[in-house]
Amino acid sequence: MQTGSRRDGWTVRGAHLAALLLTVYPSTRLFAQDTSAVDRGVRIGIIYRPGVRPGLVVLPGAAAALDSVRAIIARDLDLSDRFELITLPGGDSIRMSAAPPSAGTSRAPTGGRGGAAAGLNYQLYQALGADFAVGLALAGDTTVLAVHDVAAGSVRREFRSRLPPLKDPGFRMAVHRLADHILEATLGVGGIAATRILFVLDGKAYVIDEDGADKQLVSSSDHQAMSPAWAPDGRRFSYMEFWAGHGQLFVQPVGPGKRQPVATTGQALDFTPAFSPDGKTLAFSRATEEGTDIYAVNIKDNCCLQRLTVGRFSDNLSPTYSPEGQRIAFVSTRPGLPQIYVMAADGTDQQLFAPFDYGVTGSSNAPDWSPDGQSVAFHRDVGGTLQVFVLDVRTRAVRQLTSLGRNEDPTWAPDSRHLAFVSDRSGYRQLWIIDLETGRIRPLLQQSGARLPAWSPRLPETASSTP
Numbered sequence: 001m002q003t004g005s006r007r008d009g010w011t012v013r014g015a016h017l018a019a020l021l022l023t024v025y026p027s028t029r030l031f032a033q034d035t036s037a038v039d040r041g042v043r044i045g046i047i048y049r050p051g052v053r054p055g056l057v058v059l060p061g062a063a064a065a066l067d068s069v070r071a072i073i074a075r076d077l078d079l080s081d082r083f084e085l086i087t088l089p090g091g092d093s094i095r096m097s098a099a100p101p102s103a104g105t106s107r108a109p110t111g112g113r114g115g116a117a118a119g120l121n122y123q124l125y126q127a128l129g130a131d132f133a134v135g136l137a138l139a140g141d142t143t144v145l146a147v148h149d150v151a152a153g154s155v156r157r158e159f160r161s162r163l164p165p166l167k168d169p170g171f172r173m174a175v176h177r178l179a180d181h182i183l184e185a186t187l188g189v190g191g192i193a194a195t196r197i198l199f200v201l202d203g204k205a206y207v208i209d210e211d212g213a214d215k216q217l218v219s220s221s222d223h224q225a226m227s228p229a230w231a232p233d234g235r236r237f238s239y240m241e242f243w244a245g246h247g248q249l250f251v252q253p254v255g256p257g258k259r260q261p262v263a264t265t266g267q268a269l270d271f272t273p274a275f276s277p278d279g280k281t282l283a284f285s286r287a288t289e290e291g292t293d294i295y296a297v298n299i300k301d302n303c304c305l306q307r308l309t310v311g312r313f314s315d316n317l318s319p320t321y322s323p324e325g326q327r328i329a330f331v332s333t334r335p336g337l338p339q340i341y342v343m344a345a346d347g348t349d350q351q352l353f354a355p356f357d358y359g360v361t362g363s364s365n366a367p368d369w370s371p372d373g374q375s376v377a378f379h380r381d382v383g384g385t386l387q388v389f390v391l392d393v394r395t396r397a398v399r400q401l402t403s404l405g406r407n408e409d410p411t412w413a414p415d416s417r418h419l420a421f422v423s424d425r426s427g428y429r430q431l432w433i434i435d436l437e438t439g440r441i442r443p444l445l446q447q448s449g450a451r452l453p454a455w456s457p458r459l460p461e462t463a464s465s466t467p
Contacts, residue, residue: 054131056083076179076193081435157185198228238273285317308347377410
């Protein structure tokens with residue numbers, strides 16, 4: 001019996017396992033279905049009505065030192081897919097009010113706020129379609145970010161931050177956090193700019209910012225790296241290293257610190273780790289000559305290995321925890337072809353999770369539970385080609401998300417709205433991101449051979465330094 005893993009698409013059975021690990025995949029709320037080719041930022045699959053999303057303008061400024069900050073923030077806000085970004089036709093000349101207050105133009109108070117919160121011609125920006133305006137200024141060594149409510153004619157929120165120098169490894173992530181502050185101040189939602197995505201390329205584990213910049217190598221040996229997974233605190237990640245037929249799991253800090261092997265017993269192949277929401281337990285797949293099953297180990301105390309499934313002529317693998325930690329979705333071959341199952345976190349109450357049609361759709365793999373708990377993304381064989389699907393946890397309805405090319409290994413952003421996945425729609429396998437609300441799709445990394453993405457939670461400040 002053959003099956004694929006949550007991340008690596010492996011065939012796990014007996015003596016063929018080691019060879020296949022090195023040959024399979026060589027390095028090289030839904031409103032619409034993906035129907036476009038290379039989209040590069042164009043919204044696809046829906047008829048979008050202008051004005052549904054609030055308009056936002058990032059104001060120009062006189063401080064050249066803030067040009068990079070302004071550019072990163074504008075890009076982050078565009079990639080959030082929550083605003084219609086407005087391009088100013090007249091540059092700096094229309095920033096300040098062209099008429100005195102007596103002419104009916106509101107001005108925000110300027111006392112102690114600096115240029116970022118200075119008086120604006122709110123009526124003009126409202127006429128341009130802006131609901132919000134973002135201004136940046138310098139006050140000594142402090143960057144002042146002001147979020148203007150254009151309709152109210154006032155400053156809604158102001159943030160002050162001492163950003164690292166431009167060449168500092170932490171500069172971009174500090175700016176990403178400012179962009180996320182804007183989403184909190186305007187829409188009351190968490191952003192995804194201050195996140196990163198793990199992936200594997202040429203047998204090494206890398207991490208990249210959500211906007212596709214700042215790619216960094218994070219695996220620390222010459223062995224094949226696979227199955228990267230983030231800890232829920234964003235300070236650690238786990239991955240598997242493969243050598244001599246053995247797969248060893250490691251937990252490695254983000255930033256300074258040594259990686260630690262996961263204390264599991266035996267010389268089996270351990271892969272596809274998944275952290276529990278409290279970060280104390282690591283569930284994983286273990287393959288032996290007898291089959292593949294799911295285990296869990298207490299990584300906080302380095303003890304207490306527990307077997308959660310017993311194959312009995314079927315393979316069980318690729319665990320992913322629900323956000324409350326009470327359930328685990330996984331892959332099982334008990335129906336014949338691999339399909340998505342669910343069980344309690346202690347291994348009880350195992351049942352089919354994602355319905356499928358015998359003879360119509362093929363195997364299903366790579367489940368990933370959304371952070372809001374409402375959906376599980378996975379890929380499924382449709383007519384010999386893998387496509388990304390989303391399962392509604394409450395109704396157990398399954399909907400196909402992609403249709404162009406081969407699409408696999410979906411991973412959720414912390415907003416439960418964006419998915420990263422691997423696709424060959426451009427002619428080679430690379431990482432893409434799709435917004436499930438608008439259908440907009442964009443390449444994350446335009447480099448061939450990237451695979452097995454894992455999206456981080458929102459990163460704490462101490463996790464932003466380069467490993």
